[in-house]
Amino acid sequence: MRLSKIFYTRGFRTFSKGFFKENTVCCQLLGLCSALAVSNKVENALAMGLGVVFVLIASSFLVSLLRNFIPSQYRIITFMIIISTLVIVVDQFLKAYFPLISKQLGPYVALIITNCILMGRHEAFAAKNPVSYSILDAIGNSLSYTYSLLLIASIREVLAFGTFFNIQVMPANFSPWIVMAMAPGAFFLLALYIWLFRITAKLQPEKEM
């Protein structure tokens, strides 16, 4: 099979749909709480992003595997139990190996449970599709969440603390923008990010305001 043919397979399309075209943060508007709250520093964003990647891939695998055995009226609670078990694993892992990051993230690690990306992808995709495609969909979506988070976090960290990944990058006389470290900065940056993404991706604008 020629390499160019890969781009037309269903697997690649499933992956790229979540990764580029339907970016989880910008287009589907999922997982915004954590995207705003933990994007103040790059290391926090990276830890959060990797946590979501792990939980989404593992839970999509399980949901897709069990999709024919879960009765539809109990599916939400089953998804919840699967997700929260995996989140406990992530939380304990962070507590054991990265206690500092775990402390900074605080309750936001546990809030992966209610991150709408997980529920959204399980309902829309994993509960209806075979395991292999569900995993590809999970990889695409979680990676697009991670790069959005890293992008916002790098701008915020440079402007708010003058550092990048805790390394000083701005000149010493740079006065930090305190507002970027706090909630309003996060709101404004995310609004800009959504705007830019929608212009470049040439998406249909929303009709209502």
Add this chain to the structure above:
Amino acid sequence: MELNPLMIFIAAILTHNIALSYLLGMCPLLAMSRQTNTAIGMGIAVIFVMTITAIVNWLLYHFVLIPSGSEIMSYLVFIIVIASVVQLLEMIIEKFFPRLQSSFGIFLPLITVNCTILAVSLFMVLRTYNFWQTVLFSSGSGVGWALAITIIAAIREKLRMVSDVPQGLRGAGITMVIAGILSLAFMGFSGMVDIQ
């Protein structure tokens, strides 16, 4: 330090607003803030569910999880409690208050995945609140969230009549900007009361 529960209540509404300073509950804040009526309905539903789940979770955490040494399971227990309380409220409203169903009941299923509800239970554990502190903290957070969504919805309604927002910024984008400005405004309250 023993904090006065009443101070926690005011702090949770104004200075430490759960939506505007902890950035929680953004998904429903964007989705349900098109009209003031829906925003108020959602806000009231959140106040109720938040207070009830926080109380149930506090009791379970202190009388079941800690004595049995299984705090590690707390996330699982909390989320199951939230899902079942929502289900229970739904059934009660359907059976006893059918008139509320159309204005209030439709918002309940959405609340299970509202991160503010879980966050309040987690904060209560993290900050080691006692019973009365938990009651007032959770109801205050609910009121604060309802306040934020109602203000945003009212601004969006006005905005639709008078403004010409750039195409790509419509919908989610402009709501974020409104929330940002609102959060700047709420920062003016900081210093009134302090909880940590």
